[in-house]
Amino acid sequence: MILDSKIPEGPLAEKWSKHKFNLKLVNPANKRKYTVIVVGSGLAGASAAASLAELGYNVKVFCFQDSPRRAHSIAAQGGINAAKNYRNDGDSVYRLFYDTIKGGDYRAREANVHRLAEESVNIIDQCVAQGVPFAREYGGLLDNRSFGGSQVSRTFYARGQTGQQLLLGAYSALNRQIHEGKVKMYNRHEMLELVVVDGKAQGIITRDLISGKLETHAGHAVLLATGGYGNVFYLSTNAMGSNTTAIWRAHKKGAFFGNPCYTQIHPTCIPVSGDHQSKLTLMSESLRNDGRVWVPKTQAMAEQIRKGQLKASDVKEDDRDYFLERKYPSFGNLVPRDVASRNAKEAVDDGRGVGGSGKAVYLDFSDAIQRLGQPAIQAKYGNLFDMYYQITDENPYELPMRIYPAVHYTMGGLWVDYNLQTTIPGLYALGECNFSDHGANRLGASALMQGLADGYFVIPYTLGDYLAGIGPKPVDTSHPAFAEAQKAVENRLNTLLSLKGNKTVDEYHRELGNIMWEYCGMARNEAGLTKAKGLIQALKADFWKNAIVVGKNEELNMSLEKAGRVADFIELGELMVDDALHRRESCGGHFREESQTEEGEALRDDDNFAYVAAWEFTGENMPEQLNKEHLVYENVKLTQRSYK
Amino acid sequence: MSGNMNLTLKVWRQANASDKGGFVTYKAENISPDMSFLEMLDVVNEDLLKKGTDPIHFDHDCREGICGMCSLYINGRPHGPKRAITTCQLHMRSFKDGETITIEPWRATAFPVIKDLAVDRSAFDRIQQAGGYVSVNTGGVPDANEIAIPKVIADEAFNSATCIQCGACVAACKNASAMLFVSAKVSQLALLPQGQPERYRRVQSMVAQMDAEGFGGCTNTGACEIECPKEISMTNINRMRRDFFTAKLFKEEEI
Amino acid sequence: MSSFTKTFSTTMGKKLIMSLTGLFLALFLVVHLIGNLQLFKDDAGKAFNEYSYFMTHFLPIKIISYVLYLSIVLHALYALFITIRNNKARPVGYAQYNGSANSSWSSRNMGILGTILLIFIVIHMKSFWWEYHNGDLPYARYEMSLSNPADVTFTPLPFDGNPLVHSEYVDSQSGKEVVVAKDLYKIVVDAFGRLWYVILYVLSMIAMGFHLYHGFQSGFQTLGFDHNKYFPAIKFLGLWVFSIIIPALFAAMPIYIYLKQFGLI
Incomplete structure (x- = not known):
């Protein structure tokens, strides 16, 4: 299949405005004849649903949580980028565009990223108008901070909870439309299948998580805004409920999956403390401004620390290896996320990791505390230090923090064209669940930007074009495709409920996570990936034989919910491995050990891999078909990143 | 492992909203002090699943203290014995080996039990749907720096905005009153210039919805602000009262 | 429904009635106390009896006294309404409740304290107010x-x-x-000469102290009064004047008279 990205003609800076003009409009009186289904209520979903309802469309919104405000956008800490140039420090739409393309290691579409940069400024205006309490200066104007991957201060923030404040803004806009009757909200509903009628997405099958009732919902278009799939690794900074089911179901119905192997692994997370661990907690990367990363020089000393015979503070300066400062003298501890993460892994693999499990490196503030005094450090990072103390019971003012990388964000997702439409007409993907704007690595403070740009400022235009094209003829659930899809869901649920084996679903999930982390994590190679594929296939076969699912469908049944999600994760895991295996280059978050520079840095292969890998489902247990969208760079020059 | 604990759990089990429910006692054995409270329940649940029995249902999602989905009334207090944290951030080292821990759901008419420890908090959504927003459409808004907001006001609005909608205030209040929650939401927008045009309509609509949901009234015991994981202050409640009485006595907007 | 009834039928409106009546009753206590301090005069009750006559026959005070009776009734009645509603808000209680971890004992027991005070007021008014107006004095x-x-x-x-x-x-x-x-003074002296009556009074005044410890500052909060700089003064006044000094002086009266009959004072 030829992938048409529908990138508009013309100069980069004019593409979006020209495109907006060329898109068809829906007459205001006709808008109320359309129904749009939105799955997911995070930044992308809530903003899209509210904006579309404001335009006059009827919107149905679904979320699996007990309230739309719980979506995991809430957990973003740092901030949101916007090319406002309020600092007069040389920022511009073009610079944000350039930084994002470069940060993504030249694996994103120019036109999409430029649009994102253009809309970034509108997002801030919109959020302020809604009452989002961004940080301000004494003069009453908005404050900014700087973030990794750029040389300007363009990040707007609301203390350490920018994500929550932005989501509450979108949620309030959504609430207003619920009150107006334009949005019908379905909490505690999970989408379990997409319904395609005559080649077009026209509805979904949901399960009411309280009663277990399966419901069919019809709409003129279906928007997926269901977030990332980082939980395929079991341990990640994602919420426990974050899952791939909605996009995976859509994928199996014909939506191509773009770049599934692009995963962002964040270097500063609180390390795993034991087998019981259910989730990892991120700490803002701003900590690396003052913290120094080190491990002991020798394995013997690391062993002593692991056994509790030696305290970190007793390790002499000469016995410490500040490996980031040693290897990257000019960037030091402030190298990008992927580089910092990989180096931590190297140190641990070398047997020099610390902490009880040996899977951690130190982030030491003692120099900074000596230089600036404890109060200064407290003022800057107080709440992060408190959080660390709360979780680990170690006082980071006295002992160095232990940190380790953790899965944080997935750049891959459903393949979408410039209009955010997937390969199924009428099915759209917004926010983290699409693959679009971050290439192979996302810059800090850009996820919030993308989710809101998609929801507030892109989809209201591009969806109109599609809807005007298909016309307002009513859709309902009487088409046999709905009954068929519902039957398929029922069968699947019944099969799951019949599983009375001897291994819990969590055990499978943990096992999958181990495989993914070991072979498809921070560093990947052919042998490992090939092995992983076999392991995952075996795991899948075993799951459908030996998993334990209890209870019945007609109740709140978290065992059943989890089983369905993990089953989908297992299948996705295999596709991620396929994708990682085929991409024999390193780029951004995808590091193939076979493709590195002499100094051990990621080495791209632009001649052979400057494309988006869009995977097509061809049938159960069949290999997926690879489709390529070649990336054309008309404005930026592709270069090798160096942080020496 | 040494230092691990054995605990007795008294857990409220209730099959569904209409079931009568009751306490069931479980043993939680070999619990690491580094586990979070929810991870301890995960361990108990894994055990139950292996026996083919229904696990204990409880709400949780982000497990980093910000989504507000986790709840649990632990040993007589919402979110357990420690201040300013949610249950997911409570670690087992806060308990003693051999201790008996009583775990109950949030109790309030407005928060009916769905199953076991999971309750329905959609009343909070409905209160905000009644008016917890600034009525602006997407697009066509002024530049973000057009309105200067004094830092103290922005900070105070932020303090109110940190509410995570978990419902601990209702659970803690002997009257099951939602005043702290509602007032935090009302305050955020009442403080900011963007919220002024609808200020007096909003407070009346939201209070009316709060009453309609069946929450109790505030008697100023102050339990809510002590138990709030985000340390939202009772000042918000008094601010809302001023706005409410001002609206009723002196303003034209009536709802 | 008129705007007025609507306002006072909300939970906040009902509480406003509690606050206004409660604060009025607290203010009355000050006046009542000043008058009753005449009991400590060694004048065979002249000042006290004159004061009693003045209080019951001066028109503005008579009007205020009706407001007072109404306040007591409303305060008690609305407390009942509010309690019923609050109980309905949590029909199933907690098996384990650790209220002392987050709130004062007073604040959690206003209903019990108020009920004690209501019983006290009934006895108190029967003994003196009723006797004064209708009894054969x-x-x-x-x-x-x-x-x-x-x-x-x-x-x-x-x-x-x-x-x-x-x-x-x-x-x-x-x-x-x-x-x-x-000669109301004689009635008072006779009453306070009985030990059980003195004990009733002292216990009631302790209850009043606890009631006002929470009630006084809470009343201000219910009106929306809350200020970083001035609210601490309200709390101070509530604690020292209304929950300690006033109840203590009231309690001192029966004790004084009781001990006086034995010549102990």
């Missing part, structure tokens, strides 16, 4: 030398079936001011 005749106000003679006039007329005049012959008044 003895009278007292006081003759005070105009040239020497300290020279007061007191003559009890026991009730003989015909109520006397309250009168105050100057006898030009003797040059003395004569006051004939209902």
Whole structure:
């Protein structure tokens, strides 16, 4: 299949405005004849649903949580980028565009990223108008901070909870439309299948998580805004409920999956403390401004620390290896996320990791505390230090923090064209669940930007074009495709409920996570990936034989919910491995050990891999078909990143 | 492992909203002090699943203290014995080996039990749907720096905005009153210039919805602000009262 | 529904009634206390009985007294309404409740404390207010030398079936001011001479102290009064004046009179 990205003609800076003009409009009186289904209520979903309802469309919104405000956008800490140039420090739409393309290691579409940069400024205006309490200066104007991957201060923030404040803004806009009757909200509903009628997405099958009732919902278009799939690794900074089911179901119905192997692994997370661990907690990367990363020089000393015979503070300066400062003298501890993460892994693999499990490196503030005094450090990072103390019971003012990388964000997702439409007409993907704007690595403070740009400022235009094209003829659930899809869901649920084996679903999930982390994590190679594929296939076969699912469908049944999600994760895991295996280059978050520079840095292969890998489902247990969208760079020059 | 604990759990089990429910006692054995409270329940649940029995249902999602989905009334207090944290951030080292821990759901008419420890908090959504927003459409808004907001006001609005909608205030209040929650939401927008045009309509609509949901009234015991994981202050409640009485006595907007 | 009824039927409106009536009652306590301090005078109850007459016959005060009765009734009634609603808000309680971890004992027990006070008020008003207005009270005749106000003679006039007329005049012959008044003082002294009555009073005043410890500052909060700089003053006043000094002085009266009969004071 030829992938048409529908990138508009013309100069980069004019593409979006020209495109907006060329898109068809829906007459205001006709808008109320359309129904749009939105799955997911995070930044992308809530903003899209509210904006579309404001335009006059009827919107149905679904979320699996007990309230739309719980979506995991809430957990973003740092901030949101916007090319406002309020600092007069040389920022511009073009610079944000350039930084994002470069940060993504030249694996994103120019036109999409430029649009994102253009809309970034509108997002801030919109959020302020809604009452989002961004940080301000004494003069009453908005404050900014700087973030990794750029040389300007363009990040707007609301203390350490920018994500929550932005989501509450979108949620309030959504609430207003619920009150107006334009949005019908379905909490505690999970989408379990997409319904395609005559080649077009026209509805979904949901399960009411309280009663277990399966419901069919019809709409003129279906928007997926269901977030990332980082939980395929079991341990990640994602919420426990974050899952791939909605996009995976859509994928199996014909939506191509773009770049599934692009995963962002964040270097500063609180390390795993034991087998019981259910989730990892991120700490803002701003900590690396003052913290120094080190491990002991020798394995013997690391062993002593692991056994509790030696305290970190007793390790002499000469016995410490500040490996980031040693290897990257000019960037030091402030190298990008992927580089910092990989180096931590190297140190641990070398047997020099610390902490009880040996899977951690130190982030030491003692120099900074000596230089600036404890109060200064407290003022800057107080709440992060408190959080660390709360979780680990170690006082980071006295002992160095232990940190380790953790899965944080997935750049891959459903393949979408410039209009955010997937390969199924009428099915759209917004926010983290699409693959679009971050290439192979996302810059800090850009996820919030993308989710809101998609929801507030892109989809209201591009969806109109599609809807005007298909016309307002009513859709309902009487088409046999709905009954068929519902039957398929029922069968699947019944099969799951019949599983009375001897291994819990969590055990499978943990096992999958181990495989993914070991072979498809921070560093990947052919042998490992090939092995992983076999392991995952075996795991899948075993799951459908030996998993334990209890209870019945007609109740709140978290065992059943989890089983369905993990089953989908297992299948996705295999596709991620396929994708990682085929991409024999390193780029951004995808590091193939076979493709590195002499100094051990990621080495791209632009001649052979400057494309988006869009995977097509061809049938159960069949290999997926690879489709390529070649990336054309008309404005930026592709270069090798160096942080020496 | 040494230092691990054995605990007795008294857990409220209730099959569904209409079931009568009751306490069931479980043993939680070999619990690491580094586990979070929810991870301890995960361990108990894994055990139950292996026996083919229904696990204990409880709400949780982000497990980093910000989504507000986790709840649990632990040993007589919402979110357990420690201040300013949610249950997911409570670690087992806060308990003693051999201790008996009583775990109950949030109790309030407005928060009916769905199953076991999971309750329905959609009343909070409905209160905000009644008016917890600034009525602006997407697009066509002024530049973000057009309105200067004094830092103290922005900070105070932020303090109110940190509410995570978990419902601990209702659970803690002997009257099951939602005043702290509602007032935090009302305050955020009442403080900011963007919220002024609808200020007096909003407070009346939201209070009316709060009453309609069946929450109790505030008697100023102050339990809510002590138990709030985000340390939202009772000042918000008094601010809302001023706005409410001002609206009723002196303003034209009536709802 | 009118805007007025709508306002007062909200949970906040109902609480406003509690606050306004409660604060009015607290203010009344101050007046009541000042008047009752006359009991400590060693004048055979002259000042006290004159004060009692004044309080029951001066028109503005009479009007205020009706507001007072209404306040008591409303305060108690609305407390009942609010309690019923609050109980409905949590029909299933907690098996384990650790209220002391997050709130004061007073704040959690206002209903019990209030009920004790209501019972006390009923007994108190039956003993004195009812007796004064409807009972067959003895009278007292006081003759005070105009040239020497300290020279007061007191003559009890026991009730003989015909109520006397309250009168105050100057006898030009003797040059003395004569006051004939209902002898409420005697009723008070008789009542406070009984130990159980003294104990009832002291316990009630302790309850009042706890009630006002929470109630006084809470009343202000319910009105929306809350200020970083000024609210601490309200709390201070609530603690020292309303929950300690006033109840203590009220409690001192029965104790004083009780001990006085044995000549202990």
